[in-house]
Amino acid sequence: MKIKNLFYIAILISTLFMLQACSSPALDDYSDVQFELTDQNGELVTFPDDFEGSPVVMGFIYTHCPDICSFITSNVKKVYEEIDNPSDTKFLLVTFDPERDTPEVLKNYAQAFDMDREPFHFLTGDSETIDRFMERVSVRVQESYSREVESGDRMYFLNHTDKILLINKNSELIFDYGGSMTPVNIITEDLQKLL
Amino acid sequence: MKYLTTFLFITLLAIGCAGESDTEQQSAEFSGEGVEVEGAWARPASEGRMSAAYFLISNFNDSDDQLIGVESDVAQLVEIHESYEREEGMMGMREVPEVDLPSQSTVRFQQGGLHIMLIQVTRTLADGDTFELTLHFDNSESQTIEVPVRL
Numbered sequence: 001m002k003i004k005n006l007f008y009i010a011i012l013i014s015t016l017f018m019l020q021a022c023s024s025p026a027l028d029d030y031s032d033v034q035f036e037l038t039d040q041n042g043e044l045v046t047f048p049d050d051f052e053g054s055p056v057v058m059g060f061i062y063t064h065c066p067d068i069c070s071f072i073t074s075n076v077k078k079v080y081e082e083i084d085n086p087s088d089t090k091f092l093l094v095t096f097d098p099e100r101d102t103p104e105v106l107k108n109y110a111q112a113f114d115m116d117r118e119p120f121h122f123l124t125g126d127s128e129t130i131d132r133f134m135e136r137v138s139v140r141v142q143e144s145y146s147r148e149v150e151s152g153d154r155m156y157f158l159n160h161t162d163k164i165l166l167i168n169k170n171s172e173l174i175f176d177y178g179g180s181m182t183p184v185n186i187i188t189e190d191l192q193k194l195l
Numbered sequence: 196m197k198y199l200t201t202f203l204f205i206t207l208l209a210i211g212c213a214g215e216s217d218t219e220q221q222s223a224e225f226s227g228e229g230v231e232v233e234g235a236w237a238r239p240a241s242e243g244r245m246s247a248a249y250f251l252i253s254n255f256n257d258s259d260d261q262l263i264g265v266e267s268d269v270a271q272l273v274e275i276h277e278s279y280e281r282e283e284g285m286m287g288m289r290e291v292p293e294v295d296l297p298s299q300s301t302v303r304f305q306q307g308g309l310h311i312m313l314i315q316v317t318r319t320l321a322d323g324d325t326f327e328l329t330l331h332f333d334n335s336e337s338q339t340i341e342v343p344v345r346l
Binding site (some may be wrong): 068070076108111149 | 320
């Protein structure tokens with residue numbers, strides 16, 4: 001086969017991939033799962049049931065991470081600020097470090113970002129539930145290294161997946177982004193399609 | 196053959212764009228004196244929590260230098276750190292003992308890359324606050340800069 005023909009085939013395959021992406025088929029369906037979580041106010045929340053009927057922007061963080069996770073948090077907030085009609089959309093930030101990220105800690109963190117208000121929800125849970133949740137949404141977490149601070153306490157840091165998800169009103173996962181790396185306008189444009 | 200060349204060119208361009216460096220070699224218009232730090236800012240954090248500081252360091256000297264240490268009374272531990280992608284989509288963070296500052300270049304401390312890690316801040320850092328951060332260099336005098344806190 002000539003190189004010219006190979007080139008045309010490569011273009012055809014790329015085009016098919018792009019067309020598939022444009023039609024935004026669901027990457028996953030969360031409507032058959034149920035996770036009992038707690039928000040920053042100590043209120044019990046069930047994912048996805050309590051958010052069904054609204055598009056959801058969901059990021060994954062731990063509050064001892066000052067760089068990537070604050071970047072993800074800030075990006076979620078920017079999506080809220082840049083979208084035309086955010087009232088129907090829910091914005092969730094779920095910790096994968098429930099041992100340290102209690103509702104009170106999440107509330108302080110939310111306040112630092114001026115996000116301790118609707119429609120933002122900072123969620124934690126018991127370790128077993130969070131582990132299952134992270135497995136379901138394909139967020140991997142592993143301890144990287146630790147430090148001893150002045151008080152004698154051990155402080156550990158985590159390697160983790162960098163991710164923001166866009167979920168439609170039917171609890172279907174439609175878009176999966178690099179949480180700190182994706183330009184906010186791309187997430188905003190995709191979210192507009194779900195409103 | 197020209198199709199193959201075009202395809203290879205686009206692929207190489209894409210690879211080149213993906214590998215953005217923290218260090219920028221500057222052009223002839225690059226001017227200043229000594230080692231200059233600018234554009235500093237830090238993330239808000241409540242007392243006892245974490246923050247990160249970012250800035251640009253330009254080395255206008257004819258010789259290379261290094262950032263070899265940082266200190267501040269705003270946190271229990273102050274370290275130079277770097278976020279990096281360990282594998283596809285998996286982010287990690289590591290301590291960096293020193294940072295090279297090549298002659299006539301600018302090094303960016305920015306989100307997702309090099310940053311100053313403020314571990315267990317000693318007071319709440321709110322949007323609009325400031326704190327002092329001292330930078331120690333191998334071949335230049337130490338500098339204390341004012342770092343504003345912002346969202």
